[in-house]
Amino acid sequence: MITRFAPSPTWKLHIWSVRTALFCYLMSNKAKAEWWKYILRIEDTDTARSTKLFEQNLLDGFEWLWLDRDAWPGKDGGEWPYYQMERLEVYNAYVQKLLEDGQAYYARETTEELDAMREEMQKIKKPFRYRQRDYTEEQLQSFKDEWRLPVVRLKLDPTREIVFDDLVKGETRFKLEQFGDLVIVKWDGVPTYHLAVVVDDIEMNISHVVRGEDHLTNTAKHIALYEAFGHDELPRFGHLPLIMNPNGKKLSKRDDPKEVWLVLIDQFRDAWFLPEAIINFSAMIGRNPWTEQEVFSLQELIHEFDITRVQKANAKYDFKRALWFNSEYIKNMDDAHFVAQVKDFLFLYGDESWKEIVEHSEDAHWMKLAPYIKVRIQTLRQFEEHCQYFFTRPESVDATIVNREKMKVTPELVSGFLPDLIHLLEHMTQEQWTEETIKEELISFIKAKELKNGQVLRPVRAILTWVEASPGAFEMLYVLGKQESMVRLKEYIEA
Numbered sequence: 001m002i003t004r005f006a007p008s009p010t011w012k013l014h015i016w017s018v019r020t021a022l023f024c025y026l027m028s029n030k031a032k033a034e035w036w037k038y039i040l041r042i043e044d045t046d047t048a049r050s051t052k053l054f055e056q057n058l059l060d061g062f063e064w065l066w067l068d069r070d071a072w073p074g075k076d077g078g079e080w081p082y083y084q085m086e087r088l089e090v091y092n093a094y095v096q097k098l099l100e101d102g103q104a105y106y107a108r109e110t111t112e113e114l115d116a117m118r119e120e121m122q123k124i125k126k127p128f129r130y131r132q133r134d135y136t137e138e139q140l141q142s143f144k145d146e147w148r149l150p151v152v153r154l155k156l157d158p159t160r161e162i163v164f165d166d167l168v169k170g171e172t173r174f175k176l177e178q179f180g181d182l183v184i185v186k187w188d189g190v191p192t193y194h195l196a197v198v199v200d201d202i203e204m205n206i207s208h209v210v211r212g213e214d215h216l217t218n219t220a221k222h223i224a225l226y227e228a229f230g231h232d233e234l235p236r237f238g239h240l241p242l243i244m245n246p247n248g249k250k251l252s253k254r255d256d257p258k259e260v261w262l263v264l265i266d267q268f269r270d271a272w273f274l275p276e277a278i279i280n281f282s283a284m285i286g287r288n289p290w291t292e293q294e295v296f297s298l299q300e301l302i303h304e305f306d307i308t309r310v311q312k313a314n315a316k317y318d319f320k321r322a323l324w325f326n327s328e329y330i331k332n333m334d335d336a337h338f339v340a341q342v343k344d345f346l347f348l349y350g351d352e353s354w355k356e357i358v359e360h361s362e363d364a365h366w367m368k369l370a371p372y373i374k375v376r377i378q379t380l381r382q383f384e385e386h387c388q389y390f391f392t393r394p395e396s397v398d399a400t401i402v403n404r405e406k407m408k409v410t411p412e413l414v415s416g417f418l419p420d421l422i423h424l425l426e427h428m429t430q431e432q433w434t435e436e437t438i439k440e441e442l443i444s445f446i447k448a449k450e451l452k453n454g455q456v457l458r459p460v461r462a463i464l465t466w467v468e469a470s471p472g473a474f475e476m477l478y479v480l481g482k483q484e485s486m487v488r489l490k491e492y493i494e495a
């Protein structure tokens with residue numbers, strides 16, 4: 001089995017490309033027992049829009065996802081990646097053969113002439129399909145005088161119907177009459193995507209072409225090209241369902257990512273998602289669930305993968321699922337790994353105050369807070385945004401976070417019970433300072449005072465953290481430790 005991922009470097013790496021690449025990767029890995037290969041081919045024949053920056057973004061994205069590590073066996077030995085613009089001679093040989101056999105021909109209309117032809121057809125409400133035209137001697141002479149550069153077109157037989165058995169969609173049919181003769185070489189001599197993709201898939205012995213459903217009609221044209229080359233052994237084709245954004249439109253690279261959902265891999269990376277979670281998330285887009293299990297390691301995905309289980313209908317892009325997968329992966333990280341990752345991130349990308357913290361804080365404190373915060377954040381960046389209170393005291397005292405009229409938490413209430421609570425906590429020994437004992441002590445304190453849990457626990461938690469959301473009061477008292485907790489509670493009274 002030989003699959004390939006063939007991105008055009010005309011935009012940054014996005015999640016649906018990752019899904020395609022991943023599915024190719026899973027398929028070829030599953031077949032690893034046999035001879036397998038997974039090729040990366042940069043389809044850069046769209047010279048106007050392809051850039052090296054986008055190409056680098058694609059490669060960086062794959063590196064971040066760890067998908068390039070063993071995915072492209074040619075990497076260290078053979079060619080890696082393949083670039084179509086370096087293979088023009090190969091394509092040219094194929095085109096020459098088609099021209100010699102009369103299966104392809106030069107066409108010389110200008111864009112304006114083609115537009116005019118299209119308009120003519122529109123007037124009589126018919127679709128425009130370019131077919132080979134006979135030029136007169138005079139026309140040919142005037143084309144020559146004007147130095148017109150021709151394109152090369154492949155003749156498509158309008159009486160033919162192309163039928164293929166798609167791995168995802170099942171039997172698929174296209175009548176060639178719906179397409180005009182296919183441009184395979186542009187006026188500048190560069191092959192079009194259609195020609196390059198077919199030649200490369202033949203030359204690289206690709207056995208399985210897996211790509212997005214937006215290429216489904218292209219496949220009919222491609223099969224016509226295979227036939228023109230006399231290449232009978234077609235690869236198997238599999239077209240993955242389109243991904244629709246939450247507004248029901250095809251997910252676009254232009255969807256505003258800052259708002260509600262992310263689509264570009266570098267955005268996920270910058271928001272401190274975990275690559276493993278993104279892999280798992282993208283593997284689940286458009287797959288019929290066949291087990292309750294959703295969290296799969298890459299090895300498990302390889303084992304489970306079956307392209308024929310991919311759904312036929314359009315898939316929904318649910319960014320909340322990405323957050324969910326990420327939080328699952330964070331939750332399941334062991335504490336030491338979690339601490340190491342967060343510290344790396346903070347040190348690399350955090351602001352100066354975080355760098356200071358990372359340098360001067362003790363590992364034991366990090367290990368203590370890890371289990372409490374792992375279960376609460378969805379991305380590692382949320383640690384940077386929300387968790388300073390584990391290390392620093394608030395600069396200014398904002399009593400509105402502490403008091404809540406609705407919950408009957410008033411300034412009088414807090415200043416009434418706080419001194420007694422401080423007194424109680426102060427008499428606890430270091431040995432007693434466990435989450436369990438703190439909980440017991442506080443609960444009996446609340447009972448004795450005839451208050452509700454929330455009337456004490458909420459303000460205590462808020463005084464310790466000065467944020468709206470954090471681990472609860474017992475947990476915070478325990479993680480901050482006796483000394484630091486006492487300082488924070490006392491400072492509040494004194495303020």
Ligand code: GLU
Pocket residue numbers: 005006007008043197210211215
């Ligand atoms: N270069 C094409 C794209 O980026 C690849 C299509 C294919 O896999 O054949 O959409």
